Amino acid sequence: MIRVVLPHHLRTLARVDGEVALEVSGPVTVRSILDVLEARYPMLRGTIRDHVTGARRPFLRFFACNEDWSHESPEVPLPDAIASGAEPLVVIGAIAGG
Amino acid sequence: MTGVRVLVGTRKGAFVLTSDGKRQTWEVSGPHFAGWEVFHVKGSPADPNRLFASQTSAWFGQIIQRSDDGGRTWHQPGTPPGEATTTPDGFPKGESNKFVYDTSRETGKPLTTHQWYDGTPHAWEFKRVWHIEPSLTDADTAYAGVEDAALFRSTDGGKSWDELAGLRGHGSGPQWMPGAGGMGLHTILLDPEDPRRMFVAISAAGVFRTDDGGSTWKPANRGLRSQYIPDPAAEVGHCVHRIAMHRSRPQVLFMQKHWDVMRSDDAGESWREVSGNLPSDFGFVVDVHAHEPETVYVVPIKSDSEHFPPEGKLRVYRSRTGGNEWEPLTAGLPQRDCYVNVLRDAMAVDALDPCGVYFGTTGGQVYASADAGDRWTPIVRDLPAVLSVEVQSLP
Numbered sequence: 001m002i003r004v005v006l007p008h009h010l011r012t013l014a015r016v017d018g019e020v021a022l023e024v025s026g027p028v029t030v031r032s033i034l035d036v037l038e039a040r041y042p043m044l045r046g047t048i049r050d051h052v053t054g055a056r057r058p059f060l061r062f063f064a065c066n067e068d069w070s071h072e073s074p075e076v077p078l079p080d081a082i083a084s085g086a087e088p089l090v091v092i093g094a095i096a097g098g
Numbered sequence: 099m100t101g102v103r104v105l106v107g108t109r110k111g112a113f114v115l116t117s118d119g120k121r122q123t124w125e126v127s128g129p130h131f132a133g134w135e136v137f138h139v140k141g142s143p144a145d146p147n148r149l150f151a152s153q154t155s156a157w158f159g160q161i162i163q164r165s166d167d168g169g170r171t172w173h174q175p176g177t178p179p180g181e182a183t184t185t186p187d188g189f190p191k192g193e194s195n196k197f198v199y200d201t202s203r204e205t206g207k208p209l210t211t212h213q214w215y216d217g218t219p220h221a222w223e224f225k226r227v228w229h230i231e232p233s234l235t236d237a238d239t240a241y242a243g244v245e246d247a248a249l250f251r252s253t254d255g256g257k258s259w260d261e262l263a264g265l266r267g268h269g270s271g272p273q274w275m276p277g278a279g280g281m282g283l284h285t286i287l288l289d290p291e292d293p294r295r296m297f298v299a300i301s302a303a304g305v306f307r308t309d310d311g312g313s314t315w316k317p318a319n320r321g322l323r324s325q326y327i328p329d330p331a332a333e334v335g336h337c338v339h340r341i342a343m344h345r346s347r348p349q350v351l352f353m354q355k356h357w358d359v360m361r362s363d364d365a366g367e368s369w370r371e372v373s374g375n376l377p378s379d380f381g382f383v384v385d386v387h388a389h390e391p392e393t394v395y396v397v398p399i400k401s402d403s404e405h406f407p408p409e410g411k412l413r414v415y416r417s418r419t420g421g422n423e424w425e426p427l428t429a430g431l432p433q434r435d436c437y438v439n440v441l442r443d444a445m446a447v448d449a450l451d452p453c454g455v456y457f458g459t460t461g462g463q464v465y466a467s468a469d470a471g472d473r474w475t476p477i478v479r480d481l482p483a484v485l486s487v488e489v490q491s492l493p
Contacts, residue, residue, distance in 0.1 A: 009133060009158055013174070042193070043174045047158040051196045059157040093157045 002033055003088035010091070014041040019088055028083040030062055031074035048091060063090040102448045103168065103490040104456055105149065106464055107136035110482035112151055114169040121454055121468040124477045130172060131163065138229050138443055141490045145237035150256055152227035160226055162194040162256050175256035193258060197224045197250055200261040207267025212246065213275040222246050229443060231286035243283030247274060247300040249312065262312035265298065270317060270334040277301035277337050284442055285341050289348045297351065297366060302337035307366050318366030322355060339382045340442045344391035352394050352421070354384040359396055361421050372421025377408045383445035387470060388453040392420040395455060395471060397440045406437035414457070416471050430474035431465065438463070443486035450491055458484025
């Protein structure tokens with residue numbers, strides 16, 4: 001199972017506590033994980049990436065195994081530790097605001 | 099009438115304030131959607147238990163929330179978690195936060211550009227929903243005014259939204275320019291006597307009217323003068339902050355413009371100034387008494403550079419003559435050291451007798467008057483900055 005850590009406000013929208021576990025078939029990439037995440041939690045559509053273009057929202061970043069994957073192509077396979085579930089894909093919101 | 103429900107949007111969530119017809123004691127529920135900006139919450143005139151809320155965030159974008167039980171519980175219209183995201187026919191179910199400008203050949207308009215602050219062309223980009231206006235007659239139909247300025251409509255209870263592209267595309271769109279707070283479509287007035295007529299107002303473009311249900315639009319700004327634009331009497335470009343009408347007389351409109359309080363007696367064909375003896379004719383809100391079409395309320399703000407009440411005194415001004423002659427209403431409002439603002443969507447009136455008047459401040463107070471403005475009391479004092487106030491009169 002793939003593990004995903006969502007920021008607080010998205011966990012509230014999806015009505016989940018803690019990490020989300022997902023079954024992803026095929027290559028494990030940011031795009032394939034988000035496709036499954038949005039299919040299971042359709043209320044998250046548009047909150048992480050744009051409805052139409054699929055572009056990551058500018059105040060969000062993706063981390064895997066302590067590495068920033070925000071600027072990689074969403075088609076690039078993620079590390080084995082993500083695919084095996086040993087490590088989570090982390091969606092992080094920018095620290096800003098008040 | 100058995101009571102009222104005041105719907106408050108703030109910088110950090112929504113609050114629902116309820117009271118009986120006396121409007122003396124209040125129950126406060128919230129924050130709903132804690133930590134999110136809630137630009138607007140409004141109930142359906144066709145079904146008072148149906149509420150729509152615009153929940154928004156720079157991080158996560160736009161969310162539409164709906165309640166079918168008067169604000170006790172909320173959900174995002176559309177697909178519940180765990181259910182298929184497509185219909186049996188393979189069509190996607192509703193995506194209630196999907197606001198995409200219509201550029202289709204059949205129904206849409208080319209996206210073109212609008213003007214940026216410096217006059218250069220700038221691509222149209224959806225940012226948030228500023229205002230939701232439910233239909234007067236159908237609980238499943240609602241209109242959404244958005245930034246960058248456009249008008250959307252849902253006919254399925256908020257599950258999906260389609261642009262009424264004739265507004266953005268009617269011709270003057272490339273000349274529209276944002277105000278300091280963004281280029282938002284913030285006011286939607288539905289004509290109770292003519293379901294095909296509505297008015298919208300945009301900062302800083304002006305007022306527009308449709309007479310065919312939203313297909314075609316025309317500017318309705320004749321008589322406005324704005325010294326801060328190259329042609330003070332231009333057809334568009336005026337920073338209209340708010341317009342209001344009385345339901346019994348929809349051809350009469352009142353406007354709080356950036357500067358100037360204005361009145362139209364011909365459904366926006368022409369405007370004349372009615373600022374009269376106001377201490378400042380800058381401000382954001384304007385509203386009309388529920389039972390007296392010539393009784394109007396504004397909250398003067400010192401200037402476009404100093405967004406707080408003149409002299410540090412929070413005063414609502416009431417005209418009983420449709421403008422020009424204004425009286426300050428101060429009982430119960432702070433008359434020293436008050437430097438809050440009252441934003442454009444943050445005043446409302448109820449339908450009880452005597453008429454109740456409500457407004458919220460950037461300091462987090464929501465003030466109520468149960469006697470048409472003669473005396474005021476704070477329902478709450480310490481909410482986050484108030485963005486919007488609406489009220490429902492409950493049967």
